[in-house]
Amino acid sequence: MSAQQRPLELILARNLLSNLSTPGLLVGDGGRLLFYNEAAGAIVGRSFEEVTGFSAEEWTSEFGPLDIDGHPIAYEQIQATKIVRAHMPFHGEFSIKAHGGRREIALTAIPIVAPDDSTAAVVLFWLTDGEPVPAHAAHLSDRLREVDGEAAP
Numbered sequence: 001m002s003a004q005q006r007p008l009e010l011i012l013a014r015n016l017l018s019n020l021s022t023p024g025l026l027v028g029d030g031g032r033l034l035f036y037n038e039a040a041g042a043i044v045g046r047s048f049e050e051v052t053g054f055s056a057e058e059w060t061s062e063f064g065p066l067d068i069d070g071h072p073i074a075y076e077q078i079q080a081t082k083i084v085r086a087h088m089p090f091h092g093e094f095s096i097k098a099h100g101g102r103r104e105i106a107l108t109a110i111p112i113v114a115p116d117d118s119t120a121a122v123v124l125f126w127l128t129d130g131e132p133v134p135a136h137a138a139h140l141s142d143r144l145r146e147v148d149g150e151a152a153p
Contacts, residue, residue: 007114010034013122023125029118031056031075043127045099065094070102084111084121093128104129 056075
């Protein structure tokens with residue numbers, strides 16, 4: 001496989017995330033941020049195109065997770081990192097830096113183990129602090145009305 005090609009597992013994971021309304025991201029072996037979807041971008045206030053290729057240190061510094069004092073936790077110290085590297089799923093709650101300030105999230109990380117034994121992860125998260133998601137919230141409200149059979153305003 002050439003340096004430009006991605007394993008099929010990562011291609012399929014990115015495709016799945018790009019079609020979800022749930023905020024999600026794809027983290028590669030070593031913690032490089034490979035992708036995050038539009039819903040995640042609405043929460044952090046930046047599109048993925050603005051941060052393409054962030055290293056683990058860059059994205060944890062920019063977005064978190066944060067410790068109790070509001071400081072970013074180093075990638076290697078994040079409990080989810082350690083568990084996913086052991087090829088096990090993880091679920092927990094974190095604080096992150098988001099558009100508009102600190103936000104509370106629940107997060108589920110699912111490992112993707114490639115044939116060469118490298119580990120990536122699909123990470124899904126959602127806000128737990130009860131505050132709306134900027135821009136994305138209006139779209140979801142319209143979608144809920146459509147599902148309920150009401151016309152969107």
